[in-house]
Amino acid sequence: MGFTNDVGIDLGTANILVYLKGKGVVINEPSVVAINSDTDDILAVGEEARQMLGRTPGNIITVRPLRDGVISNYSITERMLKYYIRKICGNSRFSKPRIIVSVPSGVTEVDKKAIKEAATQAGGKAVYLIEEPVAAAMGAGIDIAKPDGVMIIDIGGGTTDVAVISLGGIVTSTLVKVAGDNFDEAIMKYIRKEHNLCIGERTAEEIKMSLGCAYQREEEIVKECKGRDLVSGLPKSVNITSAEIREALEESVQVICGAVHEVLERTPPELSADINDRGIVISGGGALLYGIDKRIEKSTGIKVVVADDPKSCVAMGTGKALNSIHVLEKNQLNQRREFR
Known part of the structure; x- marks a missing residue:
């Protein structure tokens, strides 16, 4: 009985990473859910739902239930968590995991309560919170x-x-x-303003990953960017340089x-x-x-x-924190006393 199904979750705005004790990071998927608005059924979660962004017919909506590191759509967050917890822990009511969820530092008590409730409703036996910078430092091996x-x-x-x-x-x-979403928005705005070209979130993210920079590159890179011409309304492609994207991201980096x-x-x-x-x-x-x-x-x-592996740091840190759950239990008990 060495195996336990204690779970660490990095509940990110862009991605959700799930750490299973004894196994490591078992899920790393975009925090996106696709829903049929007519029936309220979930059609896809994670990468499959992300592929649908900006490409869905009227009755299918793609939702990112977290904004700025906190829950913006409670019921969809709960359903997304339930989906992943069932995926790794099975359906048995005897296999309810203890869960550690990372939260941004300085979030309000209301936001913390919402995250704890969503994780509990999704099937957590006991839910603990850890601040993201602390989890990230632990995950980075500090x-x-x-x-x-x-x-x-x-x-x-x-x-x-x-x-x-x-x-x-x-x-x-x-x-x-x-952060990352803001970088994408800055790229979309820049290309709209400088090239009269309208591009979607996915294209902006691809440009960020291939051309994005916060410091001058030794060699500039050029990439073709496709979108819709704002003047003619027709499809159009333009060449974008990494220097332009550095300029687009300057304000955010600052x-x-x-x-x-x-x-x-x-x-x-x-x-x-x-x-x-x-x-x-x-x-x-x-x-x-x-x-x-x-x-x-x-x-x-x-x-x-x-x-x-910077993307996995917070998830790895929640995993390490699973080994010292007693410390988190003590901290939360003290916080409750202070709160009273």
Whole structure:
């Protein structure tokens, strides 16, 4: 009976990653659900639903039930969680898992309650929350229990979480609603304004992944971009360069650099010295944006490293936290007492 079905969930705006104790990350899918609006039946979840984005007939709607790191559509989030929990734990009422869900730092008590309730309704026996920067640091292999200051920047789909962690907790942090989705929107706006071309979310994401950069590339890249001409209304393709996309993303990158500065300014001097020595770690899907590490390094003068497998850091961290569930139980008990 060594196997347990305890589950760690990185409930992200763009992707949901599920960690199963003893198995590792078993699900990594987009946080998208396709629904038949006539019957309210779920038609597809995850990658299959993402493929339908912008391509569905009138009676099928594709929904992203999380926005800015929190639940924007409660019932669909619950159904999405139920789908994944059943997929990995089966249907038996005896196999209800204990679940750890990551939440952005500084979210409201109302948002925390909504996430806990959704996970409980989806089949969790007991649900615990862990703050994303703490989970990301654990997933990146940092020993957060030490009294040393660690700075982590977690750039997700909906939010960027910047935090300084010491002795297992967050000392100072800030959350900005600028991240991967915002990068896509900035690319769509730029191409609309500069090229009179209307493109969809999926195309913008593909351009971000192939051309996107926060720092000048050694060699510029050119890519063909297809969409609808805003003047003629007909299909059209234009060539886009990585320099243009860097310009499109400049404002968003600047906001993230500003958030890092703000947290550094509020960090106690002893911990600042640690960060200066040890550097800053970036995690999350946004860490894969070319040159984001160099850009933050240039802005702060502090060494910046991208975590190994940054997209999975938070999920891996929730997995590690499953081994110390008793600590989370104690913390939540103390919080309840304070709340009363």
